[in-house]
Amino acid sequence: xxxxxxxxxxxxxxxxxxxxxxxxxxxxxxxxxxxxxxxxxxxxxxxxxxxxxxxxxxxxxxxxxxxxxxxxxxxxxxxxxxxxxxxxxxxxxxxxxxxxxxxxxxxxxxxxxxxxxxxxxxxxxxxxxxxxxxxxxxxxxxxxxxxxxxxxxxxxxxxxxxxxxxxxxxxxxx
Amino acid sequence: xxxxxxxxxxxxxxxxxxxxxxxxxxxxxxxxxxxxxxxxxxxxxxxxxxxxxxxxxxxxxxxxxxxxxxxxxxxxxxxxxxxxxxxxxxxxxxxxxxxxxxxxxxxxxxxxxxxxxxxxxxxxxxxxxxxxxxxxxxxxxxxxxxxxxxxxxxxxxxxxxxxxxxxxxxxxxxxxxxxxxxxxxxx
Numbered sequence: 001x002x003x004x005x006x007x008x009x010x011x012x013x014x015x016x017x018x019x020x021x022x023x024x025x026x027x028x029x030x031x032x033x034x035x036x037x038x039x040x041x042x043x044x045x046x047x048x049x050x051x052x053x054x055x056x057x058x059x060x061x062x063x064x065x066x067x068x069x070x071x072x073x074x075x076x077x078x079x080x081x082x083x084x085x086x087x088x089x090x091x092x093x094x095x096x097x098x099x100x101x102x103x104x105x106x107x108x109x110x111x112x113x114x115x116x117x118x119x120x121x122x123x124x125x126x127x128x129x130x131x132x133x134x135x136x137x138x139x140x141x142x143x144x145x146x147x148x149x150x151x152x153x154x155x156x157x158x159x160x161x162x163x164x165x166x167x168x169x170x171x172x173x174x
Numbered sequence: 175x176x177x178x179x180x181x182x183x184x185x186x187x188x189x190x191x192x193x194x195x196x197x198x199x200x201x202x203x204x205x206x207x208x209x210x211x212x213x214x215x216x217x218x219x220x221x222x223x224x225x226x227x228x229x230x231x232x233x234x235x236x237x238x239x240x241x242x243x244x245x246x247x248x249x250x251x252x253x254x255x256x257x258x259x260x261x262x263x264x265x266x267x268x269x270x271x272x273x274x275x276x277x278x279x280x281x282x283x284x285x286x287x288x289x290x291x292x293x294x295x296x297x298x299x300x301x302x303x304x305x306x307x308x309x310x311x312x313x314x315x316x317x318x319x320x321x322x323x324x325x326x327x328x329x330x331x332x333x334x335x336x337x338x339x340x341x342x343x344x345x346x347x348x349x350x351x352x353x354x355x356x357x358x359x360x361x
Contacts, residue, residue, distance in 0.1 A: 120230075120231065125231070125234065125235070128231045128234075128235060129235055129246055131258075132246055132256060133246050134223075134225070134258075135225050135227075135256050135328065136249055136344065138258065138326065139314070139328050139344050140343055142302065143290065143316070143344055146300045146302060147345075149293055149300075150291055150292075150293060153293075
């Protein structure tokens with residue numbers, strides 16, 4: 001279905017309710033005279049509307065109406081009684097709880113490091129410092145030594161041999 | 175249960191959780207960790223260096239700020255564990271170590287460690303690798319075997335950013351640093 005047809009069918013429904021402006025009514029009549037699909041759809045809708053209109057009108061029984069009314073009134077009363085989520089007391093409680101959490105988070109690492117300091121003797125700390133220094137020095141030495149080795153091998157061995165190989169290949173071509 | 179009650183309960187639960195003492199870091203569970211326990215150093219070796227610095231000592235050293243220590247302290251920021259095993263090897267011992275090194279090599283490849291240096295020449299074998307994390311280096315691993323000389327294994331676990339990496343004085347060349355930075359950018 002074209003989107004234009006959808007618009008006209010919507011207009012047709014508005015026309016059954018008597019809500020369609022005259023210009024739209026004119027355009028709809030013109031469209032229905034040309035489009036069989038829309039014409040048949042509008043015809044079906046009109047028939048359905050006729051059936052509904054033909055149904056007997058029964059008013060809602062009074063006890064049901066009363067129950068609906070009382071339910072609406074009760075809901076309104078409950079809504080009016082409901083206290084807001086953040087009363088000043090709750091807000092202050094929440095703020096103090098958040099403050100306590102932040103305080104604990106901020107203070108905890110210090111407390112931890114103080115206890116850590118107490119766990120190690122000065123000699124142990126000094127030994128660890130020397131070990132860390134030595135380890136990093138060894139790491140650096142190994143990286144430097146092997147990086148140099150790789151560079152040297154690339155420049156001195158691999159690079160000339162690749163050039164030689166390439167030259168040999170090109171000599172074969174010529 | 176109303177929303178405000180839930181909020182209060184959540185806050186009350188958070189307070190005791192936050193006040194729990196920080197648990198010790200289990201280094202073995204961290205991505206940059208390599209288990210060096212597989213390398214057994216024979217008892218008759220005299221010139222052995224075995225270093226095992228855990229998160230407690232390393233964070234303590236990094237927190238010191240007196241001038242005498244500051245040079246090393248600056249280098250230790252972000253380090254969680256530092257393990258070294260270094261010992262002399264003869265031909266027979268080198269043959270025993272080689273399969274362990276190949277096993278480590280397989281692990282490094284499967285866990286997507288990046289190589290800085292790889293030297294495999296004759297019986298000589300060296301691999302320098304790092305494990306890139308999100309804008310950080312999660313681990314360093316060096317294994318080096320020079321037959322009839324020595325074997326060294328170093329594993330550094332941490333959260334080391336690029337600025338810190340330059341400060342550590344590891345002698346990583348500028349080109350390697352550039353490739354590490356590029357690697358981070360594309361992760």
